[in-house]
Structure formats: structure tokens, C-alpha cells
Amino acid sequence: DIQMTQSPSTLSASVGDRVTITCRASQSISNSLAWYQQKPGKAPKLLIYKASSLESGVPSRFSGSGSGTEFTLTINSLQPDDFATYYCQLYNDYYRTFGQGTRVEIK
């Protein structure tokens, strides 16, 4: 099975900061990667799919990049609403594997 590893596990940042989260796959997955945001007590929200495509309605300060085994989620100019946990997710036909999550907290 392909493993997904996110880093860091926790990230402390301030409003206005540029934040980068990394996700590494244990083998090449082309661009079959998505990013989700989850706030406490809420369901996840799709942000990015196909590694770099922005889901409709998601602010443009979110961007994704990468292919193969290394991927990044970047949040430009962090906003108060962005403090949450972020998950990468491999998708392969009907199978899905999530990373362990990165919590973005207020510095």
C-alpha cells in the first residue's frame, strides 16, 4: 500500500504569513493528490485536486503543486479562517489514502 506522510504535524503561524505544508508519497502517484481542510467538529472541505487544481469557491490564496512523490499546499497571506487541520489524500480509482494531517495553529 502507498503511504502518505505529511510534514510538519503542527505549524504555528501568524495572520498574513505564507504557510507551506508538504506531503510525500511512498511511491509515485503522478498528480493524483487532493488537499482538504477540516475545522474542529466539522466535516472536511475539498480545497485542491489533481495536485494543483483549485476547487470551485476556494480562495485563490490556496495553491497546490508537485507530482510524483512530493507535493505542497501553500497558503498565501494566512487568514483567521485558515487556522485548521489540513490533510493530503491520494486517490486511485475508488481507493483513497489520507495523510496524518497538519494542524495550523495561531502563533
Add this chain to the structure above:
Amino acid sequence: EVQLVESGGGLVQPGGSLRLPCEASGFTFSSYAMSWVRQAPGKGLEWVSTISASGGSTFYANSVKGRFTISRDNSRNTLYVQMNSLRAEDTAVYYCARKSQSSSNFDYWGQGTLVTVSS
């Protein structure tokens, strides 16, 4: 408006069974693959199972294969998961999610229902 509403969660003893329904509205349910994703308390997300739009194909995580069965009733716009031989490690919030036709990812989620496996 797309809505997914899970129900049926609760406390069940180890070895017991539970069936969770997820009622869908606001879209053509029979045109979309659907999934269950769970989250243990304080932990990350874990994909559990997916069923194709017609119901003819089903897929499971290794952790639940042979114990859980996903199904759907397109006439009732309802997704189900039958959970048997439950273990303490199955304790989690269970979400149903719609698989987007354009992105192949989960574009709508329910609010989740908590299943607690404990004696």
C-alpha cells in the same frame, strides 16, 4: 442544495453490529459514487469504503474488509454501511461523502455520526 445526513450512530458492544444510513438530497443520487470516511476521536481521516453509482462495484479498506458492507438504495436516495464484528478501534465519527464527477474527490460531506464500540 446538496445535503447528506447520516444517522444510526450510538454505543455498541464489541462483536456487535450496527447499520448506518446516509440520506441524500439536492442532487441526482443515482449518478454519483458514494463513500464512507471515518475519524477516530482526536485522530486523522480514514477512508472506509466506496460504492459505484449503480451499486455494482464496492471497495473497502483492508481494516474493514470482510466485516463492513456498503450498499445503496437509489430509489430511496440512501447510502448504507452495515458494520459487523465491531471492535474498539472502529470507534469513530462516520461521514458519508459524495465523489465528485469532475474531480474524483469528495466534494460534499455529511455532518457525521459517532459510533462508540465499548463494553
